[in-house]
Amino acid sequence: MAGTTADTTALDRARDVIVKYGFIAVTIVLFIYFALTEPAFATSSSIFSMLKFVSVTAILGLGIMFTMVVGGLDLSIGSVAGLAVQMAALTMVFYNMTGMTAVGVVMLAGVLVGLINAFLIVVCKIPDLLATLGMMFVIQGAKLIPVSGQSVTSGMVLRDGSEAPGRFTEGFLQIDRGFVGPIPLPVVIMLVLVIASWFFLSRTKWGRVMYAIGANPEAARLAGVRVGFYRGLAYVISGLLASVGGMILVSRIGQGDVNAGASSLLEAVAVALVGRSVLGAGKPNAWGTLLGAVLIAIVLTGLTMKGFQYYHQDTAKGAVLILALIFSYTLSRKQIRYTSAT
Template sequence: MTTTRSTEVPTKAAVPPATSTGPRVQSAVIKYGFIFVTVTLFTYFALSEPSFRDSATLLDTLRYVSVAAILGLGVTLTMAVGGMDMSVGAVAGLGVTVAAKTMVTYNQVGVVAILAVIAAGALAGLLNALLIVVLKIPDMLATLGTMFVIQGTKLILVDGQSITPGMTQSDGSTAPGKFTEGFLRIDRGTVLGVPVSVLIFGALTVVAWVFLARTRWGRVLYAIGANPEASRLAGIRVGAYRALAYVLSGVLASIGGLILASRIGQGDVSAGTSQLLEAVAVALVGTSVLGRGRPNVWGTALGAVLIGIITTGLTIKGLPYYTQDVVEGAVLILALVFSFTLSKRRTA
């Protein structure tokens, strides 16, 4: 009697592939980490300090960050083309000086001052574009040089003195003009209880987002920032688009200067000095929002809100200003960690 041996090879039961939650958690932290931090800080200050929950405090927070946020939008545009505008604070300060000079010294109306300030910002942007696009000077070095030139120019315009209504001028006469009521409403006025400067900040954020994310020009700016040589070979006028980014940055900085001039009500020669670091900070913080890893408008806006929450919350708690600087610096470092971690994962 013969027996046959089965040739079938027994199979093992199928084992479901192992899943690792580590990468998913890391991805979630990178993508939503800063939103979580913002919400957590807001909740903490709101629960621990009743005055923080007041609507007037929240609006004042947005009003406080509106200048840095608008300047940050300009920095975001230049970052999109792979550059960095370090002159935005100086341009905003120049705007304060030009506004005061126009209304107080030359006794012109607010509309003339607004046009003069925006023209000055556009000229500053053109100067940056000339240095960077035509003379091929690296972005950061060129805009740092422009920053010092603009700071010196505004001091020369006013003989190193702040401009105030009724001041005695260098020729011994009294300044004939003043800041008009309409101009002062740029920051001090409200519409339905919302400060005008906050509305300007919101409107410019939406316009900048549409421009960068929903138009061909914005997509081209991002393409140039990612690979300028490939963009050039594709027929894109790289120089023209980079110039556009810097001119727009100058215009946005001048709008921030208008708000600042309306806020302080005089031509303070030191105005705008502190705005550069805040503008750069909010733009860099914005790169880590939602794990984008690149400059984006909504990220910059959220970065500005986060800085405002920290500053207002710590002020209400009575912490000294140098503590606020440490916390803001720590937030910026954390944002950069998120951004560079994301960029490494994308290139891995």
């Protein structure tokens, strides 16, 4: 009996070590492997390129993280990023306005979608998944109506036969192409948002209240917490972060691509789930979300350098997501809630 107890304790300790440090170890091992087999992989330019490439996914992952903190999930976040792409393009190309105006319009659109999601979930009592799924489809269709399903590009022909009067301003394009010293501006934006999210959730009263709501909304309500307000706030923050990710994306591609943001949802969910598993946190967190984005960047960049075709990337991203689920559910033996109490 004593031997069985000792074996069980040893297994529990081993599991705890795997849960706490497993993803960090996987990330380090993969980085070392690709660095040794592909010399160009570990150069500073390659590392910054990886981080720049994954910055949009990381920022959208932070938005998903906030909704997971309060026990929900925002399925509309990829569509909101795509909406940001279209709104920025329309503002500058169709209406010939400045880049700063486009930034304001895009941020306002993200907040507006977040408020609509909050209204549907908190006031109308629609479950998070269903409300945001409906918004996802509404946005996907609505953003195509003003442009008749066309991508918005400088010099395009409008419905009346005239040429679009505006273009993407150089200042706006610097959102993706600019640098702060040797560091690409999207990487700086990503790191600032990660630090701000970590500070808000871990070092402020509001963040701790949001974690309490995600753990037990009824107990939080009985303690006098305005559960509806904080749940709504999480979706407004998610919409705002999605708009920031969309701005980086549209400044990267230089046009209002109608398909922009379409594949972002699953990647954002994957990195947020990885964040929940890092260091055995057992809850969504900003630094873990960043590590999830870095892990995906390492995998995709490494596979590309080794000559794998683009269609292998979805398989790799799916494998990362499954690994995150194993850490979150199987190894940690904890449950995670994706829908809020009504």
